[in-house]
Amino acid sequence: MKKHNTPTATKTPRSSSLRKRRTILVSVLVILGVLCASLAVTARWIATTITDEDKYVSAVSNLAQDHQIQGLISRTITDTALEKADIEQRIAESDNETLGKINRVVGIVQGRNLGDQLEAYIRPRLTNAINQVISSTTFQNLWAAANRETYSALMSALEDPDRSQDTIAIDLTEIIRNANTSLSSVERIDNALARTTITVPLLEEEQLSTLRAYYNLVNALAVWLPIVAVAALGMALYLARRTMLTGISIAVLIIASAGIPYFIRFAIHIFPPQSLMGDEMSAVLGERLVEAVLDDVAHAYLRVIPIGGAILLAVLLAWYFMRRRVI
Incomplete structure (x- = not known):
């Protein structure tokens, strides 16, 4: 009686390929899928921070403790106030004959007029x-209030493409209003300093247009990246031969x-987007704000990971045992 050998499955080159x-x-x-999921979380958090006034103001308010920003604010207010006060013009308009005489004497003897000397005297004070x-x-309250006003103008410009001519600025006038500006013996100059308005441009027209494009991109990514992530990860689990390992x-x-x-x-710190770089104030504020938001994203991500990992593991275990029961 002949024995028939049962055919055994063999791996063909085609099946291996x-x-x-x-x-x-x-x-x-x-x-x-994982990359899209992580970028989706980042995009969603940034979009939420930008569109939520309280979150934005909170993020910017924390920058008030940054010593570099404090130094920039102090220098910017001082320079702007002295420029607008126009000390030489105030002296020229003065009816005080003594000021005119001193101006002429100082100009002859020291080669500097009284305006320059008064500015050098006032600046450090x-x-x-x-x-x-x-x-x-x-300062914390003044800074928060100034940024809240700036936020309203910024969102209005970002959401309305027709406002392409706008320049976004921050009003720091209240800071000098709370400072002691009685620094010279010339009442006209002290009053000019006290009445000075300090408005610092942050975004010019071209920079605002670029920021609007980034804003629209982040909002689009926040919508579409989660869909791509779910589709990619779902397809990976469906095609995987070892679902649990995957x-x-x-x-x-x-x-x-x-x-x-x-x-x-x-990457942003090393390669900042040049199209958004304005003067030193706007550049530093923008960089610090991005760093603060991304730090918040990372911290939130670390808080969410254990919950997400536990849910994913529970789903995989349930799927695994269900398949075993079916088999």
């Missing part, structure tokens, strides 16, 4: 007066992706 391609496809989908306000508890890989990559906001922050 298909299996390899399937593994590569699953890997690509997993990486794409005005800076010190501004610094006293900045170091006080009042799920664990997804969880590990999600945890690793918590560093993406820090990477974005580092």
